[in-house]
Amino acid sequence: MPNVTVRGPEAPRTIESLDPVFTVKNLSVFYGDYEAVRGVDMLIGNREITAMIGPSGCGKSTVLRCFNRMNDLIPGARPAGTIQYHGEDLYGDHVDPIEVRRRIGMVFQKPNPFPKSIYDNIAYGPKVNGVKGKMDDIVEEALTKAALWDEVKGKLKQNALSLSGGQQQRLCIARAIAVKPEVILMDEPCSALDPIATTKIEDLMQELAHDYTIVIVTHNMQQAARVSHRTAFFTAEVDDAGVRHGRLVEFDETSRIFTNPSDKRTEDYITGRFG
Amino acid sequence: MAVLSTPRSAVQLASKGTPVREHLFRTLLIASLVVAFIFMVALLSYVFVEGWPRLDSRLWENMPSIRNPDIAGAQSAITGTLWVISLTGLFTLPTGIAAAIYLEEYADKTRWYNRVIELNIQNLAGIPSIVYGILGLGIIARTLGLGFSVITASLTLGLLVLPIVIIASREALRAVPPSIREGSLALGATQWQTISRQVLPASIPGIATGSILALSRAIGEAAPLLMLGAVSFIRFNPDGIFASYTVLPIQIFNWISQSREGFHVLAAAAIVVLLVILLLMNSVAIWLRNRYQKRW
Ligand SMILES: Nc1ncnc2c1ncn2[C@@H]1O[C@H](COP(=O)(O)OP(=O)(O)O)[C@@H](O)[C@H]1O
Numbered sequence: 001m002p003n004v005t006v007r008g009p010e011a012p013r014t015i016e017s018l019d020p021v022f023t024v025k026n027l028s029v030f031y032g033d034y035e036a037v038r039g040v041d042m043l044i045g046n047r048e049i050t051a052m053i054g055p056s057g058c059g060k061s062t063v064l065r066c067f068n069r070m071n072d073l074i075p076g077a078r079p080a081g082t083i084q085y086h087g088e089d090l091y092g093d094h095v096d097p098i099e100v101r102r103r104i105g106m107v108f109q110k111p112n113p114f115p116k117s118i119y120d121n122i123a124y125g126p127k128v129n130g131v132k133g134k135m136d137d138i139v140e141e142a143l144t145k146a147a148l149w150d151e152v153k154g155k156l157k158q159n160a161l162s163l164s165g166g167q168q169q170r171l172c173i174a175r176a177i178a179v180k181p182e183v184i185l186m187d188e189p190c191s192a193l194d195p196i197a198t199t200k201i202e203d204l205m206q207e208l209a210h211d212y213t214i215v216i217v218t219h220n221m222q223q224a225a226r227v228s229h230r231t232a233f234f235t236a237e238v239d240d241a242g243v244r245h246g247r248l249v250e251f252d253e254t255s256r257i258f259t260n261p262s263d264k265r266t267e268d269y270i271t272g273r274f275g
Numbered sequence: 276m277a278v279l280s281t282p283r284s285a286v287q288l289a290s291k292g293t294p295v296r297e298h299l300f301r302t303l304l305i306a307s308l309v310v311a312f313i314f315m316v317a318l319l320s321y322v323f324v325e326g327w328p329r330l331d332s333r334l335w336e337n338m339p340s341i342r343n344p345d346i347a348g349a350q351s352a353i354t355g356t357l358w359v360i361s362l363t364g365l366f367t368l369p370t371g372i373a374a375a376i377y378l379e380e381y382a383d384k385t386r387w388y389n390r391v392i393e394l395n396i397q398n399l400a401g402i403p404s405i406v407y408g409i410l411g412l413g414i415i416a417r418t419l420g421l422g423f424s425v426i427t428a429s430l431t432l433g434l435l436v437l438p439i440v441i442i443a444s445r446e447a448l449r450a451v452p453p454s455i456r457e458g459s460l461a462l463g464a465t466q467w468q469t470i471s472r473q474v475l476p477a478s479i480p481g482i483a484t485g486s487i488l489a490l491s492r493a494i495g496e497a498a499p500l501l502m503l504g505a506v507s508f509i510r511f512n513p514d515g516i517f518a519s520y521t522v523l524p525i526q527i528f529n530w531i532s533q534s535r536e537g538f539h540v541l542a543a544a545a546i547v548v549l550l551v552i553l554l555l556m557n558s559v560a561i562w563l564r565n566r567y568q569k570r571w
């Protein structure tokens with residue numbers, strides 16, 4: 001039996017009645033000629049936390065970076081198949097990647113605050129997006145939502161790099177929130193943090209899931225089990241030609257994945273027999 | 276058998292003494308530094324002592340003369356240098372920084388023409404300055420018809436130091452971590468917003484240092500200007516970009532070629548002025564660097 005306890009939230013609806021934010025159909029992603037991920041099908045539920053787990057190098061980040069078209073910035077990176085955002089082709093000709101990234105925020109593995117004041121870090125996103133309104137209020141609201149306001153309200157003019165790693169990461173979450181996105185993508189947001197800072201971020205994610213759709217990549221299975229509604233398990237497979245591709249093995253409610261996986265490979269992975 | 280009774284870990288951790296090679300290498304490094312330093316101090320003190328009798332207001336209040344070293348000054352050369360170097364900066368800094376931004380942030384490095392441009396910039400940095408003088412004479416002075424003027428000198432010196440500005444600015448841009456660019460783009464900023472509001476401000480210290488280095492080289496150049504009219508005897512300050520001019524290195528060169536001792540003293544004093552201008556430019560760079568200093 002799996003040795004991971006599932007304390008995480010129940011998925012509120014069945015996959016059939018899900019009102020998907022993203023619909024991924026037969027997605028493959030290429031880096032030049034190399035097909036890094038092959039044939040992914042998954043749905044991202046509205047205001048749910050979806051976790052992507054799997055051994056490293058199986059293409060989790062690659063898939064995640066398709067959701068906000070960050071892969072556009074890598075020369076030679078190219079998706080095939082479709083990703084729909086509320087039914088609209090995310091890679092359609094008329095779609096502006098800048099607008100995509102404004103609606104779909106991202107938090108990175110290593111906290112990357114700008115070398116500016118805490119205030120300016122938050123204000124930057126709204127400013128470049130031409131948001132009108134009182135910036136002080138926007139900053140306070142974003143920091144409050146990211147559970148950082150009480151810790152930094154007295155030192156908003158201080159350089160963001162003087163914060164601890166965990167605070168920096170919450171600042172990056174606040175920075176993403178400030179542009180009022182619908183989705184927040186997180187690529188191993190806790191892997192550079194200590195356990196206490198990790199717990200804070202996990203609590204924050206649960207809180208944010210009331211208002212935002214969250215997709216999180218994690219190599220920490222317990223984390224996926226604790227916070228996510230649904231889990232996608234990826235692995236890497238070698239095809240007949242001897243080339244490694246990332247594959248989606250199983251996508252289901254988190255409780256199912258961790259207690260009663262339908263695929264042997266999933267079970268092996270979560271019980272620690274593999275990966 | 277004391278060694279055998281020592282615990283194994285202690286034996287491994289014990290100092291084996293610094294090898295002779297380490298000492299030798301260190302000494303060599305320090306020696307090179309000392310040589311450079313001694314030369315600099317010797318040069319500075321020689322020039323200063325030699326020029327001391329003429330380091331007074333006559334130097335910047337009077338115009339050059341080749342008849343009487345006692346009343347001769349370097350005013351037209353000082354103003355000429357300031358004109359030429361300001362215009363050189365005005366021309367070469369925006370161009371060089373823009374080129375660096377293109378090459379670092381926009382250019383697709385798999386394209387052959389971008390690789391050709393890159394290779395050429397490296398090569399241009401190594402071309403002797405007199406060649407730029409010939410270029411300036413043929414194209415800027417004659418074909419463009421700008422003549423022997425401040426603008427011709429500035430454009431020529433600008434071309435001469437452009438590769439230095441580009442290379443230094445690229446280094447500075449490259450030193451900005453990619454995570455800063457990603458963070459900005461992920462917020463829905465455009466590439467230009469990312470560059471102008473994040474990358475460029477973060478690279479100002481490096482760009483400033485490189486730019487001042489380039490202008491310092493330009494300010495000391497005499498060779499290309501010898502071909503561009505700076506040799507003529509000028510007893511007035513430039514009154515515009517199309518005016519005739521002379522500059523300090525040329526004026527110094529002229530005085531040193533005179534046989535009378537008085538002119539050599541004058542040349543030494545003018546060198547001190549040139550050094551002071553250089554020092555001021557470097558202070559600006561240091562001030563900019565400290566002001567915009569970033570740490571990641
Ligand atoms: N920029 C890139 N260029 C080429 N190959 C890449 C690039 N990024 C990732 N890959 C390859 O794609 C595969 C999946 O990588 P990634 O998505 O980072 O995996 P994960 O996040 O699951 O560890 C790996 O084999 C990796 O080497």
Ligand SMILES: [Mg+2]
Binds near residue numbers: 060062
């Ligand atoms: Mg990854």
